[in-house]
Amino acid sequence: MTAETGIDQGRSAFREHRWTDAFENFRDADLRGGLPAPDLDRLAVSEILTGNITAGLDTLTRAHEEYLVVGDVVGAARCAAWMGMELMNVGEPARAGGWFARGQRLADELAEPDAVQGFLLVPVGLGKLYSGDPAGALETFSQAAEYGRNFQDKDLSALALLGTGQATLMLGHPDEGLRMFDEVMVAVTAGEVSAIPSGIIYCAVIGNCHLAFDLERALQWTVALDRWCNARPDMVAFSGQCQSHRAEIFRLHGAWAEAMEAAAAAQGRSTRGDPQALYGGFYQQGEVQRLTGALDAADGSYREAARSGYEPQPGLALLLLARGEAQQAQVMLRRAAGVADVATRRNLLPALVEIELAASDLEAARRGADELESFARECPMPMVRAVADQAAGAVRLAEGDPAGASAALRHAWKLWLELGVPYEAARCRILTGRACRALGDEPSALMDFEAAHAEFLELGAAPAAAGAASLMREGADDGAKSPLSPRETEVLRLVASGEGNRAIAADLYLSEKTVARHISNIFLKLGLSSRAAATRYAFEHGLAE
Structure with missing residues (x-):
């Protein structure tokens, strides 16, 4: 195969999004006789998309140099801009900054305005966005968008609109930002945007939908991204x-x-x-x-x-809370929320309210719940309303208003069910049960606890299941229903007598595997972690002889 044939086949494969074929054909043609700058550019994209990032960056460098050799300053500057963005993507900000500076110097040499000048504004906007200046980022992305319109550059227009939406979201205007995301996704799903910008936009939009508590949008665009990736299996x-x-x-x-x-x-x-x-x-x-x-x-x-450079919040703070370190969790999440942009802070607020309540700072918890309520009035999406009502209910319960708490929690529970989020729905049932107990309605409280306990067990949420079991026991009289089945109670009694799994299996005519499963279920339901703890529980509850 000649170099010319390889180039033709590489271009064809590139147009059809067959990245591996494009890479192989361009590489072979390059070895046979070299590639012109635009095809080196295509080879670099193919390498990056198939995971050969180092090779892709090397090829992009060659493309940049080839553009300079033939006097194509615009092409060279565009390569420099993409080099910078790819290096930022792999965590090399110093090298990225050097390439952005080179691209800007080349763009400054142009006698006439060009779309590449707009491309070089994109990293500037991102820098402002992630350094806590969303207003400055909005202005920069608006300038980039103007270049995109003037030069009818769909990639630039899409990236600028994405950045504008992100800045708008971070400034606390979720509805407007989400509409911008929908608009940019129209261009992406219509195939108007090239591969790398499309991937950037898909992932950024989904992440920002989660940040804005828009679960339905996040789900829709995740399904679309899954289809897009599946249509490109070698990507x-x-x-x-x-x-x-x-x-x-x-x-x-x-x-x-x-x-x-x-x-x-x-x-x-x-x-x-x-x-x-x-x-x-x-x-x-x-x-x-x-x-x-x-x-x-x-x-x-x-x-x-x-x-990765990103804080694992609020998960890490909630982990500290689960370990009983409420004060440290409070310090950690207060700090993270205090330095976050508006959108990220709102995403941290539900966990912050939970931690403030655990740390017994009712005033701080009330402020967090009020902030979520204000957000829900501004942006009344189901998930926002659910987290606001759940937080309000938890705070009202702590304030001694179980009736007010119950109303908010029932509404939150209904919304979580509609959204298909079972763990949070079960957590609402626990809080509702506590409100019923505070109002003296013990039968309703037990029903809520039992329903939540069953859901936690099905999910495998051992700590939450143990907490629900504890609440069930608090209000139970001697004849109340145990969380254990009759067979599990029988197994527990034999564990407490000191028998091993093989002996228990022989006594009950079960397999050792079945006995092990019963013991695992007992530990999960009762929140226990050892046979010694199970034995102690059995004696405390009159289940051992």
Whole structure:
């Protein structure tokens, strides 16, 4: 095959999004006789998308130099801009800054305005966005958008609109920001935007939808991203971020085994060419581990997530709370919320209210709940309303207003059910049960506790199930229903007598595997972690001879 044939086949594969074929054909043509600058550019994109980031950056450098050789300053400046953005993506800000400076110097040499000058504004806007200046970022992205319109550059227009939406969201205007995300996604899903900007936009929009508590939008765009990635099976870039978004959706909807699988897939892709998946892959894994009671494993996952440069919050603070370190959790999350932009702070508020209540700072909890209520009035989406009502109910309960708490909590519970978020729905049932108990309605309280306990057991949320079981026992009389089945009670009695699994199996005509499963269920339902603790429980509750 001649170099010319390889170039033609590479261009064809590139147009059809067959990145591996494009890479192989361009590489072979390059070895046979070299590539012109635009095809070096295409080879670099193909390498980056298939996970060969180092090779892609080297090729992009060659493309930049080739553009300079042939006198194409615009092409060289555009390569410099993309080099900077890719280096930022892999965590090399110093090298990225050098390439941005080179691109800007070349753009300044142009006799006439060009779209590349708008591209070089995008990293400037991102710098302002992530340094806490969303107003400055909004102005910069608006300037970039003007270049996109003037030069009819769809990639630039889309990236500028994405940045404008992010800045608008961070300034505390979620409805307006979300409308901008919908608009930019129209261009992406219509195929108007090239591959790398499309991937950037997909992942950023989904992440910001979660930040704005818009679960329905996040779900819709995650499904769209999944389809987009599946249509490009050899694409590594962005596929890991897709898996981390899937992990978050699975976790919220109670499919925790599937969430762990998706998180593991994201972690794998993060080392194969999608480094931005590192945070989400480990953070979502840590969240499931925390909720299931694997606290040491969760701590390790959060630490891995932190290697990305992003704080693993509010998960890490909630982990401290689960370990009984309420004061430290309070200090940690107050600090994180105090330096966060408006959108990120709102995302931290539900956990902050929970921690303030655990730390017995009722005034601070009330301020957090009021802030969520203000957000819900401004942006009355179901998930925002649910977190605001849940926080309000928890605070009212602590303030001694169980009747007011019950009304807010019932509404929050209904919204969580409609959203398909079972863990939070069950947490609302626990709070509602406590309100009923405070009002003297013990039968209703027990029904709420039992329903929450069953849901926690189904999810595998061991700490929450143990808490529900404890509440059930608090109000139970001697004849009240035990959380254990008759068979589990029988197994517990034999455990307390000192028998091992083999002896218990022989006594009850069961397999050792079945006995082990019963003991695991007993530990989960009662919040126990050892046979000694189970024995103590059995004697305390009159179950041992």
